Amino acid sequence: MAIDTTVSPYRTGVRFRSLRGTYVREWFVRALLGGCSALSVLTTVGIVSVLFFEAYRFFEAPEVTFWGFITGTQWNPLMGAEKTFGVWALVSGTLIVSLIAMLFALPLGLVTAIYLSEYAHPRVRAILKPALEVLAGIPSVVYGFFALTVITPMLKIFSDGFSTYNATAAGLAVGILCIPIVSSLVEDALRAVPQSLRDGAYGLGATRFEVSIRVVVPAALSGIISAFLLAISRAVGETMIVALAAGSRPHLTLDPREDTQTMTGWMVQMALGDVSSFDLAYLSMYAVAALLFVITMVLTVSGNIVRSRYREVYQ
Amino acid sequence: MARHWKPACLFAAMVCGLTILAGCDSGTTVQQTATINKPDDAAVSSGESTNTSAPVTVNTELTGSIDIDGSSTVYPISEAASASFIKQFPGVRPTVGKSGTGGGFKRFVTGEIDISDASRPITAEEFQACKKNGVGFIELPIAYDGLTIVVNPENVFCKSLTVDQLKQIFLADGGVKTWKDVDPSWPDKEIKFFVPGTDSGTFDYFKEVVAGKTGSIRGGMSTSEEDNVLVNGVAGDKFAIGFFGVAYFEQNTDKLRAVPVVNPESGEPVMPTTNTIEDGSYAPFSRPLFIYLNSKSVNKPQVERFIQYYLEQAPELARQTGYVALPESIYEQARNNFLDEVTGTHWLTAEMEKRGGPVTEVFVPENLSK
Numbered sequence: 001m002a003i004d005t006t007v008s009p010y011r012t013g014v015r016f017r018s019l020r021g022t023y024v025r026e027w028f029v030r031a032l033l034g035g036c037s038a039l040s041v042l043t044t045v046g047i048v049s050v051l052f053f054e055a056y057r058f059f060e061a062p063e064v065t066f067w068g069f070i071t072g073t074q075w076n077p078l079m080g081a082e083k084t085f086g087v088w089a090l091v092s093g094t095l096i097v098s099l100i101a102m103l104f105a106l107p108l109g110l111v112t113a114i115y116l117s118e119y120a121h122p123r124v125r126a127i128l129k130p131a132l133e134v135l136a137g138i139p140s141v142v143y144g145f146f147a148l149t150v151i152t153p154m155l156k157i158f159s160d161g162f163s164t165y166n167a168t169a170a171g172l173a174v175g176i177l178c179i180p181i182v183s184s185l186v187e188d189a190l191r192a193v194p195q196s197l198r199d200g201a202y203g204l205g206a207t208r209f210e211v212s213i214r215v216v217v218p219a220a221l222s223g224i225i226s227a228f229l230l231a232i233s234r235a236v237g238e239t240m241i242v243a244l245a246a247g248s249r250p251h252l253t254l255d256p257r258e259d260t261q262t263m264t265g266w267m268v269q270m271a272l273g274d275v276s277s278f279d280l281a282y283l284s285m286y287a288v289a290a291l292l293f294v295i296t297m298v299l300t301v302s303g304n305i306v307r308s309r310y311r312e313v314y315q
Numbered sequence: 316m317a318r319h320w321k322p323a324c325l326f327a328a329m330v331c332g333l334t335i336l337a338g339c340d341s342g343t344t345v346q347q348t349a350t351i352n353k354p355d356d357a358a359v360s361s362g363e364s365t366n367t368s369a370p371v372t373v374n375t376e377l378t379g380s381i382d383i384d385g386s387s388t389v390y391p392i393s394e395a396a397s398a399s400f401i402k403q404f405p406g407v408r409p410t411v412g413k414s415g416t417g418g419g420f421k422r423f424v425t426g427e428i429d430i431s432d433a434s435r436p437i438t439a440e441e442f443q444a445c446k447k448n449g450v451g452f453i454e455l456p457i458a459y460d461g462l463t464i465v466v467n468p469e470n471v472f473c474k475s476l477t478v479d480q481l482k483q484i485f486l487a488d489g490g491v492k493t494w495k496d497v498d499p500s501w502p503d504k505e506i507k508f509f510v511p512g513t514d515s516g517t518f519d520y521f522k523e524v525v526a527g528k529t530g531s532i533r534g535g536m537s538t539s540e541e542d543n544v545l546v547n548g549v550a551g552d553k554f555a556i557g558f559f560g561v562a563y564f565e566q567n568t569d570k571l572r573a574v575p576v577v578n579p580e581s582g583e584p585v586m587p588t589t590n591t592i593e594d595g596s597y598a599p600f601s602r603p604l605f606i607y608l609n610s611k612s613v614n615k616p617q618v619e620r621f622i623q624y625y626l627e628q629a630p631e632l633a634r635q636t637g638y639v640a641l642p643e644s645i646y647e648q649a650r651n652n653f654l655d656e657v658t659g660t661h662w663l664t665a666e667m668e669k670r671g672g673p674v675t676e677v678f679v680p681e682n683l684s685k
Contacts, residue, residue, distance in 0.1 A: 076535065078512075078538065079487070080487050080534030084534075152551075156551075163552055164547050247537055248538055269538070272414065272540065
């Protein structure tokens with residue numbers, strides 16, 4: 001294909017033009033783009049500083065000690081003879097819900113990803129993958145109602161011990177929510193493994209199963225682990241499902257049949273205007289949020305470290 | 316990759332379409348919808364025809380919004396009022412929230428909303444905040460409620476409860492963990508609690524009756540400002556107990572059982588019914604419900620018309636939604652206060668002390684504190 005270069009004013013040398021306009025425009029574009037990215041960074045900084053500033057105000061209160069907050073197991077900021085702020089009552093709720101979610105989502109997401117990447121016929125994949133993406137697009141409030149009106153009644157068929165609001169139903173719904181995240185991230189990692197590795201293994205007489213499990217998965221392990229960590233931090237931070245289905249009774253328990261309150265569930269209850277904005281219970285929301293922020297940040301950062309440090313580089 | 320987009324886009328388009336459609340239906344009036352109109356009930360209890368059944372003339376000229384928020388107990392009444400109001404005035408957009416009496420007043424004292432639904436009278440702090448912010452208000456009692464103690468229908472052992480037993484169950488120093496601790500003949504099962512949040516007027520009222528000024532309610536309970544959450548909680552647990560306004564029980568008689576409360580004076584167990592709430596024998600849990608109107612909002616024609624309508628229809632609305640109408644003299648007084656724009660509360664003395672007693676004795680012009 002012949003390219004017609006004669007139309008370019010720069011090539012013909014006929015019409016020279018000052019570049020000042022271009023420089024100004026470039027500078028403007030640069031400032032605009034830089035400003036936009038600075039905005040998101042500033043927002044993050046703003047949120048984090050508000051979080052820690054308000055959390056600090058909470059810890060300044062005479063009724064609260066940092067040590068009591070971190071180690072206590074009784075969370076009764078609203079009622080009771082004595083107000084207690086022991087965050088483990090909430091952390092245990094978050095732990096049990098996330099644990100159930102991950103027990104459900106990680107194996108299922110991994111298997112789905114292996115199937116999509118290694119086994120599925122392209123035509124099957126073309127249907128399955130969008131279906132999974134639709135699953136990711138469902139608002140979490142819908143999952144919450146699904147947990148409350150479908151999963152819980154089903155659980156009650158198996159055992160009478162399940163409360164109306166319970167950690168298992170919420171955990172399973174969070175798990176369903178996390179499956180597309182896990183499967184699509186893991187699939188990306190699996191597909192990034194060079195075809196030559198698979199070809200080599202097939203050449204040595206390996207079966208498809210052996211290739212998937214012994215070659216592809218180990219080669220993509222860093223990607224898989226970081227996908228898992230991202231899914232965990234998503235589950236820990238999930239709010240709407242637990243607010244609807246897990247209940248609102250903060251207490252230290254690991255019994256998945258009981259109702260419980262997670263850290264995010266507590267924040268929802270406070271943020272919805274349950275208490276006065278000057279109340280200590282309201283401020284406790286920020287302390288819980290700061291703790292949650294630290295937890296998810298540790299998970300995300302370690303996900304990144306795992307991915308960059310342990311990545312197998314194939315040339 | 317491009318192939319995968321097609322179905323996803325289609326689905327997204329469908330979802331968008333549905334959302335818009337849904338928005339047209341419900342987004343116009345209220346944030347939350349609940350089935351509150353119970354026509355058969357209303358027909359039985361009222362027996363007389365009112366404006367609601369008469370042919371309505373539609374006025375589309377009146378427009379504007381009305382912001383209502385507050386008690387989830389009063390919510391069904393305000394919701395029913397606005398639902399039938401917009402049939403006559405389709406141009407008006409009332410929004411009814413339910414963030415609890417305290418939550419509603421928090422927005423009311425700053426002048427943010429027009430009407431605050433309240434299941435208890437305004438407190439001294441809230442009154443002072445109104446004064447500080449220059450917010451005047453008109454206090455309008457609109458119905459009686461019987462705060463109802465509910466248990467699971469499968470709980471057949473708890474035939475009635477005395478106020479002392481309620482103290483044992485609900486107080487922090489009550490020392491009760493299981494039903495057996497309350498009555499030795501009851502099962503040795505842990506009591507599960509589903510109660511309104513501390514920001515609700517229902518909780519405040521219950522606390523005042525059961526715990527008094529000095530006592531405190533126990534911790535370790537499931538709390539929610541959303542009464543339907545409490546309904547589901549009690550309905551799903553055989554050994555649960557809860558309490559809320561009688562309307563939420565009336566709507567869920569198939570899922571819940573109300574426990575008769577022993578009247579401290581007569582010693583008789585009394586069920587919350589229209590008669591017992593009205594004549595005060597359902598003691599000590601009969602109480603009035605209120606709406607508080609920002610006196611500046613009276614200048615908004617749509618709010619003025621809405622309150623007129625609300626006060627005209629209040630007895631009927633109260634019956635429809637499962638509550639009990641106040642005596643006609645109270646409504647008369649409320650209408651006069653509204654017309655004359657009488658601001659202030661009747662339930663606080665000049666020294667900012669709480670005033671108690673029957674509505675008919677408290678809601679009189681002499682008791683007004685400005």
